Amino acid sequence: MAYEELKLERQLCFKIYALHRQLMAAYRPLLDELGVTYPQYITLLYLWEHEEATVGQLCSALGLDTGTVSPLLKRMEANGLVSKRRLVSDERTVQVSLTERGRILEEEARSIPSYMATCLFGGDEADAETLATVLDRTIRQVSETRKR
Amino acid sequence: MAYEELKLERQLCFKIYALHRQLMAAYRPLLDELGVTYPQYITLLYLWEHEEATVGQLCSALGLDTGTVSPLLKRMEANGLVSKRRLVSDERTVQVSLTERGRILEEEARSIPSYMATCLFGGDEADAETLATVLDRTIRQVSETRKR
DNA sequence: GGGCATCATATTGCGTACAATGTAACAGAG
DNA sequence: CTCTGTTACATTGTACGCAATATGATGCCC
Numbered sequence: 001m002a003y004e005e006l007k008l009e010r011q012l013c014f015k016i017y018a019l020h021r022q023l024m025a026a027y028r029p030l031l032d033e034l035g036v037t038y039p040q041y042i043t044l045l046y047l048w049e050h051e052e053a054t055v056g057q058l059c060s061a062l063g064l065d066t067g068t069v070s071p072l073l074k075r076m077e078a079n080g081l082v083s084k085r086r087l088v089s090d091e092r093t094v095q096v097s098l099t100e101r102g103r104i105l106e107e108e109a110r111s112i113p114s115y116m117a118t119c120l121f122g123g124d125e126a127d128a129e130t131l132a133t134v135l136d137r138t139i140r141q142v143s144e145t146r147k148r
Numbered sequence: 149m150a151y152e153e154l155k156l157e158r159q160l161c162f163k164i165y166a167l168h169r170q171l172m173a174a175y176r177p178l179l180d181e182l183g184v185t186y187p188q189y190i191t192l193l194y195l196w197e198h199e200e201a202t203v204g205q206l207c208s209a210l211g212l213d214t215g216t217v218s219p220l221l222k223r224m225e226a227n228g229l230v231s232k233r234r235l236v237s238d239e240r241t242v243q244v245s246l247t248e249r250g251r252i253l254e255e256e257a258r259s260i261p262s263y264m265a266t267c268l269f270g271g272d273e274a275d276a277e278t279l280a281t282v283l284d285r286t287i288r289q290v291s292e293t294r295k296r
Numbered sequence: 297g298g299g300c301a302t303c304a305t306a307t308t309g310c311g312t313a314c315a316a317t318g319t320a321a322c323a324g325a326g
Numbered sequence: 327c328t329c330t331g332t333t334a335c336a337t338t339g340t341a342c343g344c345a346a347t348a349t350g351a352t353g354c355c356c
Contacts, residue, residue, distance in 0.1 A: 008193045008209065012276060013171050013264060015283040017186070018211050020168040021343080022290045023161050028344090037311065038165070045156045055335060061156065063166050068313050070336055075311080092321050092334045116161060119293040120286055128160060131282045134275060135163040138268055142170045145267040169313080176314090187342065203305060216343050218306055223341080240304040240351050 026119050030112050034105055039064070040076055041109070044098075047082065048106045052097035054087075081105070174267050178260050182253055187212070188224055189257070192246075195230065196254045200245035202235075229253070 008014055027038050036044065039062070046053060046061050053061070059069050073096055076082045081102040087093045121127045156162055175186050184192065187210070194201060194209050201209070207217050221244055224230045229250040235241045269275045 016168055019287050020164055134279045139167050146174055
Protein backbone atom coordinates (compact mmCIF):
# COMPACT_ATOMS: atom_id res chain seq x y z
CA MET A 1 0.00 0.00 0.00
CA ALA A 2 2.26 2.70 -1.32
CA TYR A 3 0.09 5.65 -0.27
CA GLU A 4 -0.42 4.55 3.25
CA GLU A 5 3.08 5.23 4.47
CA LEU A 6 4.11 8.08 6.69
CA LYS A 7 6.41 9.46 4.03
CA LEU A 8 6.01 12.90 2.65
CA GLU A 9 6.69 12.26 -1.05
CA ARG A 10 4.22 9.41 -1.04
CA GLN A 11 1.37 11.47 0.27
CA LEU A 12 -1.16 12.32 -2.39
CA CYS A 13 -2.63 14.98 -0.15
CA PHE A 14 0.70 16.70 0.07
CA LYS A 15 0.92 16.79 -3.72
CA ILE A 16 -2.44 18.52 -3.92
CA TYR A 17 -1.44 20.92 -1.19
CA ALA A 18 1.82 21.66 -3.02
CA LEU A 19 0.12 22.09 -6.39
CA HIS A 20 -2.44 24.41 -4.85
CA ARG A 21 0.30 26.70 -3.58
CA GLN A 22 2.20 26.55 -6.87
CA LEU A 23 -0.96 27.61 -8.66
CA MET A 24 -1.57 30.51 -6.31
CA ALA A 25 2.00 31.63 -6.92
CA ALA A 26 1.49 31.35 -10.69
CA TYR A 27 -1.70 33.43 -10.51
CA ARG A 28 -0.24 36.11 -8.26
CA PRO A 29 1.63 38.22 -10.85
CA LEU A 30 -1.40 38.14 -13.17
CA LEU A 31 -3.86 39.03 -10.44
CA ASP A 32 -1.59 41.69 -8.99
CA GLU A 33 -2.12 43.65 -12.19
CA LEU A 34 -5.85 43.56 -11.55
CA GLY A 35 -5.30 44.39 -7.91
CA VAL A 36 -7.12 41.30 -6.62
CA THR A 37 -6.29 38.07 -4.79
CA TYR A 38 -7.29 34.59 -5.98
CA PRO A 39 -10.37 34.27 -3.74
CA GLN A 40 -11.43 37.74 -4.92
CA TYR A 41 -10.84 36.64 -8.52
CA ILE A 42 -13.13 33.61 -8.24
CA THR A 43 -15.72 35.82 -6.59
CA LEU A 44 -15.52 38.03 -9.65
CA LEU A 45 -15.74 34.97 -11.93
CA TYR A 46 -19.04 34.13 -10.29
CA LEU A 47 -20.34 37.68 -10.54
CA TRP A 48 -19.23 38.12 -14.16
CA GLU A 49 -21.36 35.11 -14.93
CA HIS A 50 -24.37 35.94 -12.75
CA GLU A 51 -24.18 39.72 -12.40
CA GLU A 52 -25.26 39.59 -8.77
CA ALA A 53 -25.57 37.16 -5.87
CA THR A 54 -26.39 36.94 -2.21
CA VAL A 55 -23.62 36.30 0.29
CA GLY A 56 -25.03 32.83 0.86
CA GLN A 57 -24.99 32.00 -2.85
CA LEU A 58 -21.36 33.05 -3.05
CA CYS A 59 -20.46 30.97 -0.01
CA SER A 60 -21.98 27.82 -1.45
CA ALA A 61 -20.72 28.42 -5.00
CA LEU A 62 -17.17 28.98 -3.80
CA GLY A 63 -17.35 26.44 -1.00
CA LEU A 64 -16.18 29.01 1.53
CA ASP A 65 -17.82 29.94 4.77
CA THR A 66 -19.28 33.22 5.84
CA GLY A 67 -16.33 33.99 8.06
CA THR A 68 -14.14 34.07 4.97
CA VAL A 69 -16.49 35.61 2.45
CA SER A 70 -17.88 38.37 4.62
CA PRO A 71 -14.60 40.24 5.23
CA LEU A 72 -13.48 39.43 1.67
CA LEU A 73 -16.49 41.27 0.29
CA LYS A 74 -15.83 44.10 2.69
CA ARG A 75 -12.36 44.55 1.18
CA MET A 76 -13.71 44.25 -2.36
CA GLU A 77 -16.30 46.89 -1.57
CA ALA A 78 -13.60 49.15 -0.13
CA ASN A 79 -11.67 48.68 -3.39
CA GLY A 80 -14.71 49.67 -5.42
CA LEU A 81 -15.23 46.30 -7.12
CA VAL A 82 -18.63 45.40 -5.71
CA SER A 83 -21.49 47.05 -3.89
CA LYS A 84 -23.76 45.58 -1.25
CA ARG A 85 -27.36 46.24 -0.28
CA ARG A 86 -29.89 44.47 1.89
CA LEU A 87 -32.99 43.06 0.19
CA VAL A 88 -36.25 44.86 0.88
CA SER A 89 -38.06 41.53 0.83
CA ASP A 90 -35.77 40.09 3.49
CA GLU A 91 -33.60 42.46 5.44
CA ARG A 92 -31.32 39.60 6.50
CA THR A 93 -29.96 38.79 3.06
CA VAL A 94 -27.32 40.92 1.42
CA GLN A 95 -27.16 41.29 -2.37
CA VAL A 96 -23.71 41.74 -3.85
CA SER A 97 -23.42 43.29 -7.30
CA LEU A 98 -20.64 44.45 -9.58
CA THR A 99 -19.70 48.08 -9.80
CA GLU A 100 -18.67 49.60 -13.11
CA ARG A 101 -15.05 49.07 -12.10
CA GLY A 102 -15.74 45.43 -11.27
CA ARG A 103 -17.38 44.90 -14.64
CA ILE A 104 -14.50 46.49 -16.52
CA LEU A 105 -12.00 44.12 -14.91
CA GLU A 106 -13.54 41.25 -16.89
CA GLU A 107 -11.89 42.55 -20.05
CA GLU A 108 -8.51 42.73 -18.37
CA ALA A 109 -8.94 39.17 -17.10
CA ARG A 110 -9.67 37.61 -20.51
CA SER A 111 -6.11 36.43 -21.08
CA ILE A 112 -5.71 34.74 -17.71
CA PRO A 113 -7.37 31.34 -18.33
CA SER A 114 -5.40 30.58 -21.49
CA TYR A 115 -2.16 31.64 -19.84
CA MET A 116 -2.88 29.40 -16.87
CA ALA A 117 -3.84 26.49 -19.14
CA THR A 118 -0.45 26.74 -20.78
CA CYS A 119 1.21 27.05 -17.41
CA LEU A 120 -0.51 23.90 -16.17
CA PHE A 121 -0.10 21.61 -19.17
CA GLY A 122 2.01 23.32 -21.77
CA GLY A 123 -1.04 23.07 -24.00
CA ASP A 124 -1.67 19.35 -23.56
CA GLU A 125 -5.47 19.15 -23.59
CA ALA A 126 -5.51 15.41 -22.91
CA ASP A 127 -3.81 15.85 -19.56
CA ALA A 128 -6.25 18.61 -18.68
CA GLU A 129 -9.16 16.30 -19.43
CA THR A 130 -7.70 13.46 -17.37
CA LEU A 131 -6.96 15.69 -14.41
CA ALA A 132 -10.39 17.31 -14.53
CA THR A 133 -12.11 13.93 -14.54
CA VAL A 134 -10.11 12.49 -11.68
CA LEU A 135 -10.43 15.68 -9.65
CA ASP A 136 -14.20 15.72 -10.04
CA ARG A 137 -14.48 12.12 -8.95
CA THR A 138 -12.15 12.68 -6.00
CA ILE A 139 -13.90 15.82 -4.82
CA ARG A 140 -17.20 13.97 -4.87
CA GLN A 141 -15.69 10.99 -3.06
CA VAL A 142 -14.20 13.12 -0.28
CA SER A 143 -17.34 15.12 0.31
CA GLU A 144 -19.42 11.91 0.39
CA THR A 145 -17.10 10.35 2.94
CA ARG A 146 -17.11 13.47 5.08
CA LYS A 147 -20.88 13.44 5.41
CA ARG A 148 -20.79 10.24 7.47
CA MET B 149 -11.00 25.52 -25.55
CA ALA B 150 -13.14 24.45 -22.65
CA TYR B 151 -10.74 25.43 -19.88
CA GLU B 152 -10.09 28.89 -21.14
CA GLU B 153 -13.45 30.32 -20.29
CA LEU B 154 -14.19 32.70 -17.45
CA LYS B 155 -16.55 30.22 -15.86
CA LEU B 156 -16.05 28.90 -12.41
CA GLU B 157 -16.98 25.24 -12.88
CA ARG B 158 -14.73 25.02 -15.91
CA GLN B 159 -11.66 26.21 -14.06
CA LEU B 160 -9.27 23.42 -13.30
CA CYS B 161 -7.50 25.64 -10.79
CA PHE B 162 -10.70 26.10 -8.87
CA LYS B 163 -11.15 22.31 -8.68
CA ILE B 164 -7.70 21.97 -7.15
CA TYR B 165 -8.40 24.81 -4.76
CA ALA B 166 -11.71 23.18 -3.77
CA LEU B 167 -10.19 19.73 -3.35
CA HIS B 168 -7.40 21.19 -1.25
CA ARG B 169 -9.91 22.65 1.19
CA GLN B 170 -12.01 19.50 1.23
CA LEU B 171 -8.91 17.54 2.16
CA MET B 172 -7.97 19.91 4.95
CA ALA B 173 -11.51 19.54 6.31
CA ALA B 174 -11.23 15.74 6.10
CA TYR B 175 -7.92 15.78 7.96
CA ARG B 176 -9.07 18.15 10.67
CA PRO B 177 -10.95 15.75 12.97
CA LEU B 178 -8.08 13.25 12.78
CA LEU B 179 -5.42 15.84 13.44
CA ASP B 180 -7.43 17.48 16.20
CA GLU B 181 -6.96 14.32 18.21
CA LEU B 182 -3.21 14.72 17.87
CA GLY B 183 -3.49 18.42 18.64
CA VAL B 184 -1.80 19.50 15.41
CA THR B 185 -2.72 21.31 12.18
CA TYR B 186 -2.00 19.99 8.68
CA PRO B 187 1.17 22.04 8.14
CA GLN B 188 2.37 20.87 11.55
CA TYR B 189 1.50 17.29 10.59
CA ILE B 190 3.62 17.37 7.43
CA THR B 191 6.44 18.91 9.43
CA LEU B 192 6.19 15.92 11.74
CA LEU B 193 6.09 13.56 8.73
CA TYR B 194 9.43 14.98 7.66
CA LEU B 195 10.92 14.74 11.14
CA TRP B 196 9.63 11.21 11.75
CA GLU B 197 11.51 10.24 8.63
CA HIS B 198 14.69 12.25 9.21
CA GLU B 199 14.76 12.72 13.01
CA GLU B 200 16.04 16.28 12.70
CA ALA B 201 16.37 19.09 10.17
CA THR B 202 17.39 22.70 9.80
CA VAL B 203 14.73 25.32 9.25
CA GLY B 204 15.97 25.71 5.69
CA GLN B 205 15.67 22.00 4.97
CA LEU B 206 12.10 22.03 6.24
CA CYS B 207 11.26 25.07 4.12
CA SER B 208 12.50 23.45 0.93
CA ALA B 209 11.06 20.00 1.70
CA LEU B 210 7.63 21.42 2.43
CA GLY B 211 7.84 24.14 -0.20
CA LEU B 212 6.95 26.78 2.37
CA ASP B 213 8.83 29.96 3.08
CA THR B 214 10.53 31.03 6.25
CA GLY B 215 7.74 33.44 7.11
CA THR B 216 5.40 30.47 7.44
CA VAL B 217 7.72 27.87 8.92
CA SER B 218 9.37 30.03 11.54
CA PRO B 219 6.24 30.88 13.56
CA LEU B 220 4.89 27.37 12.92
CA LEU B 221 7.93 25.86 14.62
CA LYS B 222 7.57 28.36 17.41
CA ARG B 223 4.06 27.07 18.11
CA MET B 224 5.18 23.46 17.83
CA GLU B 225 7.96 24.16 20.29
CA ALA B 226 5.48 25.82 22.67
CA ASN B 227 3.34 22.65 22.41
CA GLY B 228 6.33 20.49 23.27
CA LEU B 229 6.52 18.68 19.92
CA VAL B 230 9.94 19.87 18.80
CA SER B 231 13.01 21.54 20.22
CA LYS B 232 15.34 24.01 18.53
CA ARG B 233 19.00 24.78 18.95
CA ARG B 234 21.54 26.77 16.99
CA LEU B 235 24.46 24.91 15.45
CA VAL B 236 27.83 25.48 17.05
CA SER B 237 29.47 25.24 13.62
CA ASP B 238 27.22 27.99 12.22
CA GLU B 239 25.30 30.14 14.63
CA ARG B 240 22.93 31.21 11.86
CA THR B 241 21.33 27.82 11.28
CA VAL B 242 18.74 26.36 13.62
CA GLN B 243 18.39 22.59 14.11
CA VAL B 244 14.90 21.32 14.79
CA SER B 245 14.51 17.94 16.45
CA LEU B 246 11.68 15.84 17.84
CA THR B 247 10.96 15.77 21.53
CA GLU B 248 9.84 12.56 23.20
CA ARG B 249 6.26 13.75 22.86
CA GLY B 250 6.78 14.46 19.16
CA ARG B 251 8.19 11.00 18.61
CA ILE B 252 5.30 9.31 20.43
CA LEU B 253 2.75 11.01 18.15
CA GLU B 254 4.00 8.88 15.26
CA GLU B 255 2.25 5.85 16.74
CA GLU B 256 -1.01 7.74 17.07
CA ALA B 257 -0.73 8.89 13.45
CA ARG B 258 -0.28 5.43 11.95
CA SER B 259 -3.93 5.02 11.00
CA ILE B 260 -4.26 8.38 9.24
CA PRO B 261 -2.85 7.58 5.76
CA SER B 262 -5.04 4.53 5.21
CA TYR B 263 -8.10 6.40 6.41
CA MET B 264 -7.34 9.27 4.05
CA ALA B 265 -6.71 6.87 1.15
CA THR B 266 -10.18 5.47 1.64
CA CYS B 267 -11.60 8.93 1.97
CA LEU B 268 -10.00 9.98 -1.32
CA PHE B 269 -10.72 6.98 -3.49
CA GLY B 270 -12.86 4.54 -1.58
CA GLY B 271 -9.99 2.13 -1.93
CA ASP B 272 -9.58 2.42 -5.69
CA GLU B 273 -5.80 2.15 -6.11
CA ALA B 274 -5.94 2.74 -9.86
CA ASP B 275 -7.42 6.20 -9.43
CA ALA B 276 -4.78 7.01 -6.86
CA GLU B 277 -2.06 6.03 -9.30
CA THR B 278 -3.57 8.09 -12.12
CA LEU B 279 -3.99 11.15 -9.94
CA ALA B 280 -0.49 10.87 -8.51
CA THR B 281 1.03 10.66 -11.99
CA VAL B 282 -0.89 13.61 -13.40
CA LEU B 283 -0.26 15.69 -10.29
CA ASP B 284 3.48 15.08 -10.44
CA ARG B 285 3.60 16.04 -14.10
CA THR B 286 1.50 19.15 -13.48
CA ILE B 287 3.50 20.29 -10.47
CA ARG B 288 6.68 19.98 -12.53
CA GLN B 289 5.12 21.82 -15.45
CA VAL B 290 3.92 24.73 -13.32
CA SER B 291 7.20 25.18 -11.52
CA GLU B 292 9.09 25.04 -14.85
CA THR B 293 6.84 27.70 -16.33
CA ARG B 294 7.16 29.89 -13.27
CA LYS B 295 10.94 30.00 -13.51
CA ARG B 296 10.83 31.95 -16.75
C1' DG C 297 41.91 42.31 9.76
C1' DG C 298 38.33 45.78 8.26
C1' DG C 299 34.55 46.30 5.06
C1' DC C 300 30.85 44.28 2.60
C1' DA C 301 27.91 41.11 0.15
C1' DT C 302 25.65 36.93 1.37
C1' DC C 303 23.25 33.69 4.07
C1' DA C 304 19.91 31.60 7.68
C1' DT C 305 16.23 32.92 10.27
C1' DA C 306 12.92 36.01 12.40
C1' DT C 307 9.43 39.59 12.22
C1' DT C 308 5.73 42.57 10.24
C1' DG C 309 1.74 43.38 7.57
C1' DC C 310 -2.02 41.84 4.94
C1' DG C 311 -5.27 38.48 3.29
C1' DT C 312 -7.27 34.25 3.64
C1' DA C 313 -9.66 29.93 6.17
C1' DC C 314 -12.59 28.22 9.61
C1' DA C 315 -14.71 27.22 14.36
C1' DA C 316 -17.37 29.53 17.52
C1' DT C 317 -20.12 33.14 18.81
C1' DG C 318 -23.11 37.27 18.24
C1' DT C 319 -27.14 39.74 16.23
C1' DA C 320 -31.00 41.14 13.88
C1' DA C 321 -34.79 39.55 10.90
C1' DC C 322 -38.02 36.18 9.79
C1' DA C 323 -41.41 32.21 10.43
C1' DG C 324 -44.44 29.35 12.67
C1' DA C 325 -47.06 27.50 16.84
C1' DG C 326 -50.21 28.69 20.09
C1' DC D 327 -49.90 38.93 18.91
C1' DT D 328 -46.12 36.74 21.42
C1' DC D 329 -42.81 33.44 22.12
C1' DT D 330 -39.36 30.58 20.17
C1' DG D 331 -36.56 28.45 16.94
C1' DT D 332 -34.29 29.30 12.62
C1' DT D 333 -31.95 31.86 9.11
C1' DA D 334 -28.51 35.13 6.99
C1' DC D 335 -24.65 37.56 7.97
C1' DA D 336 -21.04 39.61 10.76
C1' DT D 337 -17.40 39.30 14.16
C1' DT D 338 -13.68 37.18 17.03
C1' DG D 339 -9.83 34.31 17.72
C1' DT D 340 -6.25 31.28 15.99
C1' DA D 341 -3.31 29.59 12.36
C1' DC D 342 -1.55 29.67 8.04
C1' DG D 343 0.98 31.77 3.61
C1' DC D 344 3.82 35.00 1.53
C1' DA D 345 6.09 39.59 0.31
C1' DA D 346 9.01 42.67 2.35
C1' DT D 347 12.04 43.87 5.74
C1' DA D 348 15.17 43.23 9.76
C1' DT D 349 19.04 41.00 12.21
C1' DG D 350 22.94 38.67 13.28
C1' DA D 351 26.58 35.41 11.54
C1' DT D 352 29.72 34.07 7.90
C1' DG D 353 32.82 34.38 4.08
C1' DC D 354 35.60 36.79 1.10
C1' DC D 355 38.20 40.50 -1.10
C1' DC D 356 41.70 43.60 -0.58
